[in-house]
Amino acid sequence: RFEGVQTGTGTGQFSGTVPLSTTLSGSTYQLVDGDRAGHRTYDLNQGTSGTGTLFTDDNDVWGDGTQSNRQTAGVDVAFGAAATWDYYKDVFGRNGIRNDGVAAYSRAHYGNNYVNAFWSDSCFCMTYGDGSGNTHPLTALDVAAHEMSHGVTSATAGLTYSGESGGLNEATSDIFAAAVEFHADLPADVPDYFVGEKININGNGTPLRYMDKPSRDGTSRDSWDSSLGGIDVHYSSGPANHFFYLLSEGSGAKTVNGVAYDSPTSDGLPVTGIGIENAQQIWYRALTTYMTSSTNYAGARTATLQAAADLFGAYTPTYLAVSDAWAAINVGQ
Numbered sequence: 001r002f003e004g005v006q007t008g009t010g011t012g013q014f015s016g017t018v019p020l021s022t023t024l025s026g027s028t029y030q031l032v033d034g035d036r037a038g039h040r041t042y043d044l045n046q047g048t049s050g051t052g053t054l055f056t057d058d059n060d061v062w063g064d065g066t067q068s069n070r071q072t073a074g075v076d077v078a079f080g081a082a083a084t085w086d087y088y089k090d091v092f093g094r095n096g097i098r099n100d101g102v103a104a105y106s107r108a109h110y111g112n113n114y115v116n117a118f119w120s121d122s123c124f125c126m127t128y129g130d131g132s133g134n135t136h137p138l139t140a141l142d143v144a145a146h147e148m149s150h151g152v153t154s155a156t157a158g159l160t161y162s163g164e165s166g167g168l169n170e171a172t173s174d175i176f177a178a179a180v181e182f183h184a185d186l187p188a189d190v191p192d193y194f195v196g197e198k199i200n201i202n203g204n205g206t207p208l209r210y211m212d213k214p215s216r217d218g219t220s221r222d223s224w225d226s227s228l229g230g231i232d233v234h235y236s237s238g239p240a241n242h243f244f245y246l247l248s249e250g251s252g253a254k255t256v257n258g259v260a261y262d263s264p265t266s267d268g269l270p271v272t273g274i275g276i277e278n279a280q281q282i283w284y285r286a287l288t289t290y291m292t293s294s295t296n297y298a299g300a301r302t303a304t305l306q307a308a309a310d311l312f313g314a315y316t317p318t319y320l321a322v323s324d325a326w327a328a329i330n331v332g333q
């Protein structure tokens with residue numbers, strides 16, 4: 001722990017009331033995470049460059065869950081960064097985005113009516129808009145985990161952000177976004193296989209993306225075909241997201257944490273799930289050991305089979321489930 005580290009309490013709009021590691025400087029608390037390499041959270045105050053001002057507080061009680069309180073977005077994104085840091089550390093032994101023990105930083109309240117969030121390798125930071133009307137912030141846990149995971153992909157496989165490798169890059173961020181939710185297991189954000197289900201980006205309460213059947217969003221693909229590399233990476237991610245759901249939970253109808261899913265297979269054959277704990281280990285090892293910048297869907301199949309062989313043994317039931325899940329999205333057989 002850093003000198004001066006404190007345990008504050010925050011109430012986010014999406015995270016609920018959560019502990020926050022903060023730092024006491026003189027008589028002012030700073031949103032600087034002394035337990036996670038000093039990750040800093042800034043208020044851009046609707047600006048679009050630099051770092052704005054560090055979030056500070058005089059009593060270490062942050063935000064109130066309402067969007068009108070400026071600290072609330074800071075709580076959600078600081079918690080998201082902490083939960084994602086902890087996920088990579090606890091589950092994979094990874095020490096930060098680049099595995100070098102160095103913290104990124106977060107910037108909330110970017111621009112005006114900015115309906116996005118993004119990771120940047122050049123600042124080594126995450127940035128969050130306040131959404132439409134500056135009243136729909138994109139600050140939920142899965143959004144933070146998605147963006148931070150772009151940093152992990154960039155530091156490992158380096159999947160090029162176009163064509164099939166771009167779809168795999170996006171899917172990697174969605175996969176770890178879901179996995180971080182399951183690891184954090186927040187009462188206020190029940191873990192699911194959706195992305196962006198809390199931020200109401202569509203205005204009707206629906207998620208941004210669905211992993212059990214990606215076509216539920218109206219645009220994403222459920223399965224691979226030869227045209228996949230020609231579409232936007234946020235839609236060509238669909239088949240890989242679907243693969244990960246099938247590998248984790250299996251095909252058909254299922255309820256997880258009270259959420260109903262119904263996952264189809266393109267070959268009509270069933271897939272038996274191996275659990276998200278095993279599936280995430282396979283995807284992470286494939287990403288960090290076997291995938292490269294130009295890996296396509298066929299290459300991702302090979303990479304995950306190699307990873308499964310390393311972790312569980314070749315031709316074990318777990319290994320065969322990986323093969324079945326790829327066949328279910330029309331990759332290999």
Ligand code: ASN
Pocket residue numbers: 116117118119146147150170
């Ligand atoms: N929020 C988007 C994403 O992480 C930003 C982008 O289009 N790269 O995918």
Ligand code: ZN
Pocket residue numbers: 146147150170173
């Ligand atoms: Zn992304």
